[in-house]
Amino acid sequence: MLAKNTHVNQLPELQQEEDVDIKTILSHYLRHWKIIVACTFSGILLAYAASKIMTPIYKVNGSVLVGEESQDLGADFLGASSLLQPKNNIENEIGILTSYALTEQVVEELKLNVAYFEEGVFSKNSIYGNIPLDITVNWNREQLVGGMLALEVTSDESYQLSIDNDALYIYNPKDPFFKMELEEELSGLEGEHKFGEKVQGEYFEFQVNNIAGKPGEKLFFKFSDTHSQVIKYQKAISVAPTNKLASILQISMETPNRKLGQDFINRLMRVYLERELSEKNKATANTISFIDDQLNGITDSLSYFETRLQEYRTKNHVFNLSEEGVMIFERLQDYEKQRSEIELKLDYYHTLEDYLLGETEEGLVAPSIIGNTDPLLNSLVVKLSELQTERLRLKSTYSSSTPALEQIDSQIKTTRQSVLENTKSAIKNTESALAEIANRINQVELEINKLPETERNLLGIQRKFSINENIYLYLLQKRAESQIVLASNTPKNSILDTARAAEKPVEPKTFLNLVLGAFAGLAFPVGLIFVRNFFNNTIEEPKELEEQVPVPLIGMIGKSSSKEGNILTVMRKPKSTISENFRSLRADMTFLSPGAKKLTILFTSSISGEGKTFCAVNLASVYAMMGKKTILVGLDLRKPKIADEFGLINDRGVSTCLSVGMPWKEAVKPSGFDNLDILLSGPVPPNPAELLAQGYFKEMMDEIKANYDVLILDCAPVGLVSETKELFALADINMYVFRQHYSPKTNIQILKGLVEKGGVKKMYSILNAVDFEVGHYGYAYGYGYGSNGYHENEEETNWLGKLVGKK
Structure with a gap:
C-alpha cells in the first residue's frame, strides 16, 4: 500500500492546501x-x-390631508394674492403632529396619567374605556408615580387600597423632569377609604369615584406624570407621507389596546386642526382689537358733537343751512372725510412702526383695515404674519438652535426690516397728503367766514359731527368685515380618515x-x-495530521467503545473493526519493509495516554494470530503497563536482565496466547536511561531478534524521557502514535524535531482512537473504517437510518 505522505528527505515538501475542507x-x-x-x-x-x-399588538392608522396655505385678511381685501405663493411644508406638519405640546394636550384631555389594569393569566393586562372607577389626581403637588396600587371594592360606598408593586417614585411639579425614589414608608395610603373622599398624604392626593364598581371587584392602577407619558407616546407615534408626491400624512401607532390607539390618534388630529385654526385667527383677532380701540375714542366724540348740534339748533331755531352753506358744507365734508381717512392711516402706520421696533410677535394688524392700497406693504405684512405664525408652530417642536428655526428667524428679521422701511416711507407720504388736504380745508374755511355767524357756527358743529360720524361708520364696516372673516375661517388641513385598527395584530x-x-x-x-x-488545541482530523507531520500517516485505529479498559482487543474480539484496523496495519508493514524475514517495530508517542501500549499489544497480537513467533518487549521502565493487561506479575524483566545480568530467556513470560511471548520491563529502576545505554542491552536485543520473527518494542513517550531516542536505531520501523481529541497539536513539533534535527529514519505515524461514527473519513487505511467501534456483528448504518432509529 502506498502512503500519501513521504519522508521529508525523500520527496520535496508538498505545498499545504489553503482551501477549507x-x-x-x-x-x-x-x-x-x-x-x-x-x-x-x-x-x-x-x-x-x-x-x-x-400580548397582541395592533397597528392603528389615521390620515390628514395637508392643504395649501390660504390668503390672509390683508391680501383678501386688497387682491394681493398674485404676490403670495401657496405654502405647503410637509416636514413642518410632521414636526407639529409629533410635537411635545400637541402630545401633552392629548395626554391631558384623555387623562392618560392614570393607567388601569386587570389580573391576567401570566401578568396584569392594561384596560382602557368602560372603567368602573374614575380617579382624579392633584398634579399641582408632590405625587406618587410608578409602582402599582390595588383597589378592591368592598361596598357601594367604600373600597380597600393596597400597594401591589412598591417601585414608587415621587413626582414634584416644581421639577417635572426629575423623579426621586421613595425611600420611606407611606402612611394613610393603604387601608379602607370612602368613594368621593380625598386620599391624602405627604406624597399623594387623589380621589376615587365609583361609576359602576360592584363589591368584590378588583382593579389595579398606577400614576404616571405627564412628562413621562408625553415622551412615551411621542415615541409610539409615527407620522409619514403616503408617498413623496402626495400631501397626505398617515399617523400610526402600535398599541395593545385598539380603542386607546384610536382615541389617541383621533384626538391628536382634532387638537392639530384646532391649534392650526387658532393660529390662523390671530391676525383677524388683532385687527378687531385695533378697530375696537379706535371706536372707543370716536364714540365719545360722536356723542358729544351730536348733543351740541341738537342744543344749538334748539337754542337758535336754526335747522338747515342756506343753499350756499350747503354747497360749502358738502365740499368741506368731503375734505374732512379724506383727512380723517389719512389720519387713520397715519395712526396705523405709527402703530405698525411701534410694533416693528418693539420686536414682539403678537398684535400685528393687516394694513387693509385702513384702506392701504400699497400692494408691496400689504404683501410684506402678510408675509411677516405668516412667518411669525410658522415660527410659533415650530417653536413648540424644535429648540431655538435647530436649522429650521434659525432659517425662519433670519427670514423674519429680513422681512421685518423691509416692512419698517416701507412703513417709514408711507408715514412721510401720508404726512404730505395730510398737509395738502389741510390747505384745501383752510381755503374752504375762508369761504365759511363770509356766511352769517349763526349759520357759520351751525356749520362748524355739524362739520365736526359729520367727521366723527363718517369715521365711526367706516370703522364699524371694517369691524363687521373682520368678524365675518373670523367666523368663516377654517383650517387649511383636514382629517381624511379617522383612526382605525387593523383586524390582525402586527405582533x-x-x-x-x-x-x-x-x-x-x-x-x-x-x-x-x-x-x-x-479553543481546542488537540488533534482532531486525520487530514490535519497528514498535512503537518513530516512523516507518512499509515494508519488510523478506531475508537474503542469498551468500558472495561482491557486493551487486548484483537485477542478478545478478533472480528471487531479495531482488529481489522490492526490487520490492515500489519499488511502495510510488508510495503514499509519489503522482503524482510524478521521485523522489529518500535512504538512511542509524545506523552502518556496516547495509546502506544495499546497499539503495540494489538499489533503483536495480529502477528501472533498469523502464526509469526512474536515477542512483546516492554521498554517503558518508568511506567510499565503491559503486565497488568496480561494479568502478569512484573517481578522480572528488562530491568532485571540489565541490572543483575539475568539471561533474557529466563525473564520471558508466556502471554497465555499462542505464538506470543512477553518480556516485561521489570521492576522500576532508579536509573532507566543508564541501563538502556549498556552494551549488553544491544547484545540482548540482537539475540531476541534472532529467536523471534517479530519483535514489538513498547517504549516510553519520547516527549517525556530521553532514553527512547537511543532506541530508534534498533527498530526496522518506528511508529509514532497520536490520539484523536487528546494529543496536543504541539506534539507534531516534537515529531518534526526528531525527524529534522534528530535524523530518525523509518519513522511513521498512527492516529489512534479515531471516531468513525459520523466522520466518514475518506482514507483507505484498512478495512471497515466506516464502522462504529470494534464490537462484533455490527452493521453499518447511514445517517438517515440513525436519525430514524434504525439499528
Missing part, C-alpha cells in the same frame, strides 16, 4: 446532530409558546418567531461546538 468542518457538527436537532426543536417550541403568551409575528426560535436553537449548540473547537 467543508466536509471536515461539517464532521465536527454532524457528530452532534442529535443535540443540534433537539435544541432546534426546543427553540421552535419555546418560540411558539412565547407567541401565544405575548407577535408567529412565523418570524418560529424562524428565530429555530435559528436560536440551532445557533446555541453550533456556537458552543464552534467555541469548543476554537
Whole structure:
C-alpha cells in the first residue's frame, strides 16, 4: 500500500492546501446532530409558546390631508394674492403632529396619567374605556408615580387600597423632569377609604369615584406624570407621507389596546386642526382689537358733537343751512372725510412702526383695515404674519438652535426690516397728503367766514359731527368685515380618515418567531461546538495530521467503545473493526519493509495516554494470530503497563536482565496466547536511561531478534524521557502514535524535531482512537473504517437510518 505522505528527505515538501475542507468542518457538527436537532426543536417550541403568551399588538392608522396655505385678511381685501405663493411644508406638519405640546394636550384631555389594569393569566393586562372607577389626581403637588396600587371594592360606598408593586417614585411639579425614589414608608395610603373622599398624604392626593364598581371587584392602577407619558407616546407615534408626491400624512401607532390607539390618534388630529385654526385667527383677532380701540375714542366724540348740534339748533331755531352753506358744507365734508381717512392711516402706520421696533410677535394688524392700497406693504405684512405664525408652530417642536428655526428667524428679521422701511416711507407720504388736504380745508374755511355767524357756527358743529360720524361708520364696516372673516375661517388641513385598527395584530409575528426560535436553537449548540473547537488545541482530523507531520500517516485505529479498559482487543474480539484496523496495519508493514524475514517495530508517542501500549499489544497480537513467533518487549521502565493487561506479575524483566545480568530467556513470560511471548520491563529502576545505554542491552536485543520473527518494542513517550531516542536505531520501523481529541497539536513539533534535527529514519505515524461514527473519513487505511467501534456483528448504518432509529 502506498502512503500519501513521504519522508521529508525523500520527496520535496508538498505545498499545504489553503482551501477549507467543508466536509471536515461539517464532521465536527454532524457528530452532534442529535443535540443540534433537539435544541432546534426546543427553540421552535419555546418560540411558539412565547407567541401565544405575548400580548397582541395592533397597528392603528389615521390620515390628514395637508392643504395649501390660504390668503390672509390683508391680501383678501386688497387682491394681493398674485404676490403670495401657496405654502405647503410637509416636514413642518410632521414636526407639529409629533410635537411635545400637541402630545401633552392629548395626554391631558384623555387623562392618560392614570393607567388601569386587570389580573391576567401570566401578568396584569392594561384596560382602557368602560372603567368602573374614575380617579382624579392633584398634579399641582408632590405625587406618587410608578409602582402599582390595588383597589378592591368592598361596598357601594367604600373600597380597600393596597400597594401591589412598591417601585414608587415621587413626582414634584416644581421639577417635572426629575423623579426621586421613595425611600420611606407611606402612611394613610393603604387601608379602607370612602368613594368621593380625598386620599391624602405627604406624597399623594387623589380621589376615587365609583361609576359602576360592584363589591368584590378588583382593579389595579398606577400614576404616571405627564412628562413621562408625553415622551412615551411621542415615541409610539409615527407620522409619514403616503408617498413623496402626495400631501397626505398617515399617523400610526402600535398599541395593545385598539380603542386607546384610536382615541389617541383621533384626538391628536382634532387638537392639530384646532391649534392650526387658532393660529390662523390671530391676525383677524388683532385687527378687531385695533378697530375696537379706535371706536372707543370716536364714540365719545360722536356723542358729544351730536348733543351740541341738537342744543344749538334748539337754542337758535336754526335747522338747515342756506343753499350756499350747503354747497360749502358738502365740499368741506368731503375734505374732512379724506383727512380723517389719512389720519387713520397715519395712526396705523405709527402703530405698525411701534410694533416693528418693539420686536414682539403678537398684535400685528393687516394694513387693509385702513384702506392701504400699497400692494408691496400689504404683501410684506402678510408675509411677516405668516412667518411669525410658522415660527410659533415650530417653536413648540424644535429648540431655538435647530436649522429650521434659525432659517425662519433670519427670514423674519429680513422681512421685518423691509416692512419698517416701507412703513417709514408711507408715514412721510401720508404726512404730505395730510398737509395738502389741510390747505384745501383752510381755503374752504375762508369761504365759511363770509356766511352769517349763526349759520357759520351751525356749520362748524355739524362739520365736526359729520367727521366723527363718517369715521365711526367706516370703522364699524371694517369691524363687521373682520368678524365675518373670523367666523368663516377654517383650517387649511383636514382629517381624511379617522383612526382605525387593523383586524390582525402586527405582533407577535408567529412565523418570524418560529424562524428565530429555530435559528436560536440551532445557533446555541453550533456556537458552543464552534467555541469548543476554537479553543481546542488537540488533534482532531486525520487530514490535519497528514498535512503537518513530516512523516507518512499509515494508519488510523478506531475508537474503542469498551468500558472495561482491557486493551487486548484483537485477542478478545478478533472480528471487531479495531482488529481489522490492526490487520490492515500489519499488511502495510510488508510495503514499509519489503522482503524482510524478521521485523522489529518500535512504538512511542509524545506523552502518556496516547495509546502506544495499546497499539503495540494489538499489533503483536495480529502477528501472533498469523502464526509469526512474536515477542512483546516492554521498554517503558518508568511506567510499565503491559503486565497488568496480561494479568502478569512484573517481578522480572528488562530491568532485571540489565541490572543483575539475568539471561533474557529466563525473564520471558508466556502471554497465555499462542505464538506470543512477553518480556516485561521489570521492576522500576532508579536509573532507566543508564541501563538502556549498556552494551549488553544491544547484545540482548540482537539475540531476541534472532529467536523471534517479530519483535514489538513498547517504549516510553519520547516527549517525556530521553532514553527512547537511543532506541530508534534498533527498530526496522518506528511508529509514532497520536490520539484523536487528546494529543496536543504541539506534539507534531516534537515529531518534526526528531525527524529534522534528530535524523530518525523509518519513522511513521498512527492516529489512534479515531471516531468513525459520523466522520466518514475518506482514507483507505484498512478495512471497515466506516464502522462504529470494534464490537462484533455490527452493521453499518447511514445517517438517515440513525436519525430514524434504525439499528
